[in-house]
Amino acid sequence: MSVAMTWWPVSPPLAQLVDWIYVFRASGPNNQAIAGALLPQVQWRLAGDYAWRCRDGVDQPIPNVAALGPSAAAISLLTSGETVVVGTGLFPEGWATLLPMAAGDVVEKVFDLAAVWGTSSLDPLECDPASDDRILAAAVEEVLLKVLNRAADPDPRIALIGAWANGEVHDIDALAATLGVSMRQAQRMTTAACGLPPRLLANKHRMLRVAAELAAGIDNRREVWTSGYADQPHFNRDFKRFVGVNPTRFLQEPNLLVRDVMRVRQAIASRHPLGLSPEIEKAQ
Structure with missing residues (x-):
C-alpha cells in the first residue's frame, strides 16, 4: 500500500x-x-x-x-x-x-x-x-x-473535560466538582460530549500521547505504566487497544500508518488539550 x-x-x-x-x-x-x-x-x-x-x-x-x-x-x-x-x-x-x-x-x-x-x-x-x-x-x-x-457556542464545561482528560490525575469526583455536577451527571456529560465515559476517555488520550511521544523518539513507557497501571501487561493491553499494535510492533514495523499519524499529530501541535501537542501542560 x-x-x-x-x-x-x-x-x-x-x-x-x-x-x-x-x-x-x-x-x-x-x-x-x-x-x-x-x-x-x-x-x-x-x-x-x-x-x-x-x-x-x-x-x-x-x-x-x-x-x-x-x-x-x-x-x-x-x-x-x-x-x-x-x-x-x-x-x-x-x-x-x-x-x-x-x-x-x-x-x-x-x-x-x-x-x-x-x-x-x-x-x-x-x-x-x-x-x-x-x-x-x-x-x-x-x-x-x-x-x-450558523452554530451556537458549545457548553463551556466541555473544555474542562478535555483539560481533565489531559491531566495526570483522573479523579472522577474532582471532575464532577469542576463541572459543578454530581458524579453520575459528570459521567453522562463526558459520554455525551466525547463519546466515552471519563475513565475510558482518559486512558485513550494517555495511550495516544504515549504513542505520539514514542513516534517522536521519546520513550516514557515505564514512567506511564508504573504511575498509572498495576503492571506492564495492563499498560500493553491498553496501548494495543487504542493504538492498534503492541509497543514493540509500533516502534519496529516499517510503513506503519498509525505511527506516522501519531508523529505528525505531535509535530503539528494543535493547541487543544486533546491535540497531543508537547507544549500543552498537563493539569496536576
Missing part, C-alpha cells in the same frame, strides 16, 4: 474546534492500514473505495461526505484503487458546535454528513482529486466555516 498524507492548519475561528485538515492519498488494490483510536471525523471521499473497520470486524463503507463517530479502540482503514480523502478530526467542542447530536450516540458509527449539513456540504466533491492538496483543504475549511457561522 502506498500512502501519502499532508496536513493543513485551520483558521483561528476553528482552531479550538477541529484538528488540522488532512489530505489522505492511497493507491493499490485491497489495502488495510491501522490508524489508531481517532478523534471523531468529518471526511470527503473524492476518489476510490474506502471503508472503516472497528473492533467488531464489520466493514463500514464511507459515503462521499461522511461523519465518523468517536472511536473506543483503534480502527483500520480499508482502501481499494486510487483513493483520495480529505477530512479533519473534531475536538469535543467541535462536535458539540458543528453536529446536532450527542457523540455518545454514534460511537464507531458512520453516517451521511450531507443529511445533516445539507447540500452545501457537497461542494468539496466538485474539486478534482488531482488538485493541489492546499486547494482541497481550503474547500473543506470553507464548508466548516459555513457550518460554524
Whole structure:
C-alpha cells in the first residue's frame, strides 16, 4: 500500500474546534492500514473505495461526505484503487458546535454528513482529486466555516473535560466538582460530549500521547505504566487497544500508518488539550 498524507492548519475561528485538515492519498488494490483510536471525523471521499473497520470486524463503507463517530479502540482503514480523502478530526467542542447530536450516540458509527449539513456540504466533491492538496483543504475549511457561522457556542464545561482528560490525575469526583455536577451527571456529560465515559476517555488520550511521544523518539513507557497501571501487561493491553499494535510492533514495523499519524499529530501541535501537542501542560 502506498500512502501519502499532508496536513493543513485551520483558521483561528476553528482552531479550538477541529484538528488540522488532512489530505489522505492511497493507491493499490485491497489495502488495510491501522490508524489508531481517532478523534471523531468529518471526511470527503473524492476518489476510490474506502471503508472503516472497528473492533467488531464489520466493514463500514464511507459515503462521499461522511461523519465518523468517536472511536473506543483503534480502527483500520480499508482502501481499494486510487483513493483520495480529505477530512479533519473534531475536538469535543467541535462536535458539540458543528453536529446536532450527542457523540455518545454514534460511537464507531458512520453516517451521511450531507443529511445533516445539507447540500452545501457537497461542494468539496466538485474539486478534482488531482488538485493541489492546499486547494482541497481550503474547500473543506470553507464548508466548516459555513457550518460554524450558523452554530451556537458549545457548553463551556466541555473544555474542562478535555483539560481533565489531559491531566495526570483522573479523579472522577474532582471532575464532577469542576463541572459543578454530581458524579453520575459528570459521567453522562463526558459520554455525551466525547463519546466515552471519563475513565475510558482518559486512558485513550494517555495511550495516544504515549504513542505520539514514542513516534517522536521519546520513550516514557515505564514512567506511564508504573504511575498509572498495576503492571506492564495492563499498560500493553491498553496501548494495543487504542493504538492498534503492541509497543514493540509500533516502534519496529516499517510503513506503519498509525505511527506516522501519531508523529505528525505531535509535530503539528494543535493547541487543544486533546491535540497531543508537547507544549500543552498537563493539569496536576
